[in-house]
Amino acid sequence: MIGRKEPATRWAWVEIDQGALRRNTRAFKNLLGPRQRLCCVIKADAYGHGAVACAKVMHATGCDMFAVATVLEGVELRQGGIEEPILVLSEPPLTAIDTLLEYRLMPSVYTSEFALAYGERAVSLGTVGKYHMAIETGMNRIGVHYTEVLDFRREIDFHRGIQCDGVFTHFATADESSGWDYQLQRTRFDEAVGALRDAGFECGIVHCDNTAASILDASSHYDMIRAGIGLYGLQPCEATRPVFPLEPVMSVRARVTRTVHPAMGEGVGYGFTYRVPRARVQICTLPVGYADGLARTLSNRMDVLYRGQRLRQVGNICMDQFMVAIQQTSMRQMPEAQMGDVMTIVGRDGDAEITMDEMARLRGTISYEVACGFGMRLEKVYC
Structure with missing residues (x-):
């Protein structure tokens, strides 16, 4: 813990292990053949790990393309110096077209209205707008229905202002790569791509794999895989865990801001959902709360790590703070904490570890949501 980097203005932070991020990215790159690409x-x-900083590590490790969810996420990357192709994984509103063209962002396209307006504006600016065509194969979220891809391309391909850079779909059940639903989506996608090629339409980069499919089904890599959560060391499903080891990239830590020994029977936090059961229980306050991604539903149910041991969180988690208890027992003698001591909310301390998956199980959600939550307000420190 000595000599760690941390923020100057708050005793709570997220640590991002750039070495782990680099190794995870390389692991996905190693899944690919020489002509296949990696989209991060x-x-x-x-x-929640910091887009620009992570993109720079991924680029140095061999990433060929980036994918984002919103136009402004793409703008942030461009303003941060990222020059690789950037795909927006949805079709933005028409009012975003100028921004797409200014920052060289490729939208996903699945309505002719957007495609033609995109092309018209590109022509007026003396350029060509690249796009990826999203194909709906069964998830029923976005895309041109797989049976309508030829009609769609016939409707828009005359326009000289647009160019298809790729076609893709997204799997709903990639964690069950041998399952009927997954195989049906694969078949529908293959049929749609085959029909486009047979009709003479350019498909560009063909891609369909998310993190789970990238690991579990090498036959579906096509021209490119889209690695997501696995880059950050989090497993997309149980099936990938034994076959593809990953290193967690994010840890969450905080320093103790106050210690106190309340009398037996005294309450702790809003609503007094915890009361001190005996004398000589030390209550420690940490400056992290539900506004930082530590869900209030974890109140009185989670642990933190201190000196390689687990401590119980007590009382209701507040917006900006929570409390833990250090209680001596006949089975465990625990050193009391001092103001400024570091405790670990997610991550490793000695031989002990609290994972995103553990926290997700307690919350009844997935690790994706946990990581995103911690990244919203806590300052990031890159190690």
Whole structure:
């Protein structure tokens, strides 16, 4: 803990292990053949890890393209010096077209109204707007229905202001690569791509793999994979865990801001959902709360790490702070904390570890949501 980098203005932070991020990115790159590409998904501020900083590490490790969810996420990358192709994984509103062209962002396209307006504006600016065609194969979220791809391309391909740079779909059940639903989506996608090629339409980069499919089904890599959550060391599903080791990139830590020994029976936090059960229980306050992604539903249910041991969180988690208890027992003698001591909310301390998956299980959600939440307000420190 000595000599760690941390913010100057708050005793709580997120640590991003750039070495782990580099190794995870390389692991996905190593799945590919010499002509296949790696698209790194860094939407939602790189799942809370910091988009521009992560993109620079990924670029240095061999990333060929980036994918984001919104136009402004793409703008942030361009303003941060990222020059690789950037795909927006949805079709933005018509009012975003000028921004797309100014910052060389490729939208996903699945309505002729948008495609033609995009082309008209590109022509007026003396350029060509690249796009990726989203194909709906069964998830029923976005895309041109797989049975309508020829009609769609016939409707828009006359326009000299647009160019198809790729076609893609997204799997709903990639964690079950041998399952009927996954195989049906694969078949529908293959049929749609085959029909486009047979009709003479340019498909560009053909891609369909998310993190799980990238790991579990090499036959579906096509021209490019879209790696997302796995880049950050989090497993997309249980099936990938034993076959593709990953290193967690994010840790969450805080320093103790106050210690106190309340009398037996005294309450702690809003609503007094915890009361001190005996004398000589030390209550420590940490400056992290539900506004920082530490869900209030974890109140009185989660642990933190201190000196390699687990401590119980007590009382209701507040917006900006929470409390833990250090309680001596006949089975465990625990050193009391001092103001300024570091505790770990997610990550490793000695031989002990609290994972995003553990926290997600307690919350009844997935690790994606946990990581994104911690990245919203806590300052990031890159190690």
